[in-house]
Amino acid sequence: MKWPASISIKQIALAFIAGLLVLVSLTGYFAAYQTRAVTNSLAQHNRSAAQSELAAAVQRLLSQTEEQAINLAHWDETRQQLVLPEYYTYWRDQRVYESGMLNSRFARAALYAQSGMLLAPSPANNSFPARLPPFQASSWLVNEAGAIALYYAFPVYDNEQRQALLGHGLIKLDFMPALLQQEVLHFSDTSSVSLALKPGEILAAQELFSRLSFSAHPDLNQLRFQTILSRTLLGLFVLLAATTLLGFLAYDRLLMRPLGQLSQDIDAMQHGRFNPNPPRSPALRISELENIRRSLHDYQLQLRELHGSMENQNREFHSQARQDALTGCHNRRAYEEDWDDFRKKLETSPQGVAFLLFDCDRFKTINDTYGHAKGDRVLSIIADALVMALRANDRLYRLGGDEFATFLSRTTPAQAKQVAQRCQSLIDAAGFTELGIVEPVGLSIGIAFCAADQLEHIDELPKQADIAMYTAKQPGRNRIALYGEDTERASQTLVASRETSALFQALAAPGMIEMHYQAIHGLPGRQVDYYEALARIRYHGDLMLPEAFLPVVSSRRLETEFDMAVLHQVDADLSSGLLPTGAGISVNLSAQSISRPEVVSHLLELSRHGARHPLMLEITETSLITQMVEVSTYLELLRTVNYRIAMDDFGTGYSPLRYLVDLPVDVVKFDISLVNKLGKDNRAGQVVADFARMMSEAGYSLVAEGVETETVLCKVESLGIAHAQGYLLGRPVPLAELAASLARVPAPNALPDAGSSVLARTPDGKNDPQAVEKRDQESQQTKQGQAE
């Protein structure tokens, strides 16, 4: 049996009461048992007494009958009737009673002649046998039509010496009345006395008692004793029960309730549910409990003060945690919590919901142009304007950077558009010129709406608003787009297009992405140094080029997913072993992906191929990098595992010079537009040439992209650019074809020279210290020269 760890005071009280009741019940049962035993004994004694007195009564009756018979037998008049029976009826009906020979009204007498014949017929109501029954015994009983008759026969002689038999006498007695009329039956219940005798059956008198049934009178004293005892026990039980109940009530009121209340208060305090305003409970009657109550009350008051203070602090912390420090509006955490709560509320209160996503146009340019401080100020003004434009209960959330969002409840698409237009109007009217910003600061707003009967799609609203927002950003738009309405045309090109389908299928099935490898040649020898992995999508047998699907990737904000798919495919190619050892691979990676931990994690995993295939990351669209510090950290991390970092498309709007300075870049790939300038003998070509030379001298390894003519190639070579890439030197080819071509070409010509390769690393994974040192020294010299 397992005992509970602890039991309540109420259980103890109930157990005590139960035990008490059990004890009383046992005592009562014992008393009742003893009483019953005494009662049974008394009843047995009573029955014995009844039996004795009944036996005595029967015996007395038989003796009386016998005595009467003897008297009759010796009575002169009896003899006279047997001799001279003329007046027998007078004797039978009168004399025997007058003389006192028969002193019972239940007795009758008859005389029989010596021959056994009745002297005279007996009356109908009191018949005697016409002939003396030949019964052996002198007395017997007969059931005559339900009445028990006792017969006693006796001989009558002529004198005391019995010399001659004169005849017989027969006494008939109504047995039961004669027996029961005796006033000696005190213990027997006369109504219960009966003789088991069948009609006509004859029973010898000596066997009479065996057939006699009876019951004893209940003993009045015994009944009185039982009644008194029962009442006493009942009264005792009631008194005890009442006392127990009162005791329990007092116990409950004085001890259990106060203790329970104190326990509840302590439990509540333990679980932080204490009442900040504890009522002034009445004083307890038990002094020890009163002391505890007072102490607890004082403790509660102290806790209340402490709780109030902590609540204020928590509110402040909570507010701060949900507030964007820069703009004062709600931050992303608040957005996520409120959005979850709002969606739950919609389950019970369906309503039309609009999700508005705001994005500042050209904010990065402003930020880059006017500095972060003014950029922050712009964001604050935008936030203030949006808060003013929104309805009273609407909340504005800053999701990150220059992206804001809000969701409008109980609204319609038209109302949402009105709110968006009001936002734009207030932004347009904002005084950005006071900050010295001359460019117009615009706001693109994407709206997604979900009707009350379509709330199952509520989770898609942020994505739809995102798409709408990018639709709004497209040139020619009025910068407000409602998903489903304004994105209808865009959906035809972005969502429902063949490229989109191909892209999504490729992301779902990685095997659809094929990597084509384009050789990058070292200059001036023009030998293959490494290969750039370029993604293609095999869709229904056709090869889809990046120009077709990259806009979809961009518009759908699927850069990370796409880059992850590319990395998987490159990993698969490298793991296939088709590429010979030493063949370096350069992989393109969008600026958005490089800040995603899962991408970095995959890159770290991919670095296991670094021993056989030197790896390079080409960061595209670096201008979209918003978290410069994190990205630099990640790139440094990747460099430690022998990745080389290249800035792709340098010279275009996506690769500002600032990022070249801030990021740990090893290789700079000149955009094809810059490379094409080299082929022209003009000032632009001269600038590019000088810049390339300066970059080379600063230690950056340069790669010229898009070299398609011999003229450009010669110019590139003349500028000392280390690598060139373009259709002139080689087109991208599938892995199998590349592997086949490498297998046909002798190894020294086909494989890059690991030692002179731009992918070359020191054994510890660092860049070539001589090259870095050289680049740093030259950079220093250049800065000094510029300073001079």
Add this chain to the structure above:
Amino acid sequence: MRIVLFCLLISVFPAAAHALIVQQEMRPGITAGAEYLIGERSKPAVLLLHGFLQTRDFPTVATLARGLQDAGYPVLVPTLSLNIPNRAQSLACEAVHRHSLDDDVAEIGRWVGWLKSQGHHSIVLVGHSFGSLQLLAYLSLKPDAAVKAYIGASLIEAQIGTTERPALIAQLEERVRGKQRALVNQTLSFCGKYPSTPEGLLSYVHWDQTRLLTALKHSPVGVKLIMGSADNMLEVGWIKALLNMRTPMAIVKGASHFMDGAHEFDLLDHTLRHLETIKAPLSR
């Protein structure tokens, strides 16, 4: 006549050793008994008869019998059967009385005969109360010659209460003539209710005081009456009537009808005194 004699010797009491119980069948089925107290053969035998409906065990009679036996007289004390076999108990007034004075007289004759058969030729009849009447009735008929004397104690007539005797006699005679067997309830002697056959009752009713006086006057033997001065059962003037008839009589002062108590000795003394006057019987 068949005489059955039972002699029971009771050795416990010496007196009883001189007594016999005698039984005679008086009529078919009716046996009567008597106690015979043996006395001196030289003295006259006494036939002592009890009173109305009594037995020989009546105290006055029993005491007198013992006294006479003690005095040496043979005494026969019968119990009239009253038509009851071996009657041993005094008969209740309310009992069926089937007997008559004729039956009583016949039984007296039988007992006188029995005494004679026992060799007693001098017999003195002594009666008490109604027994005195019955003995006188016997003497009025043809008494045995052996009867020598008559002593009547507390002699009384057959009293019938307030009923007119002639009318009663006529009524009874009518019944007898009509052979009506229904019992007649009539006061007789001390019995207020005396159910009897008409002829039985009639036999007693005839014996009024006159009849008694006549019988006394014509008695064939010497008569001696012993009367109690305090006998309130007697009709007023009965003793005076007897005295007027010059009947030899001794009056015991203060004695009641039953001569009980100390008067039993007076009765005995007067009886013995009279017996002594009787000549001793002749030897055979």
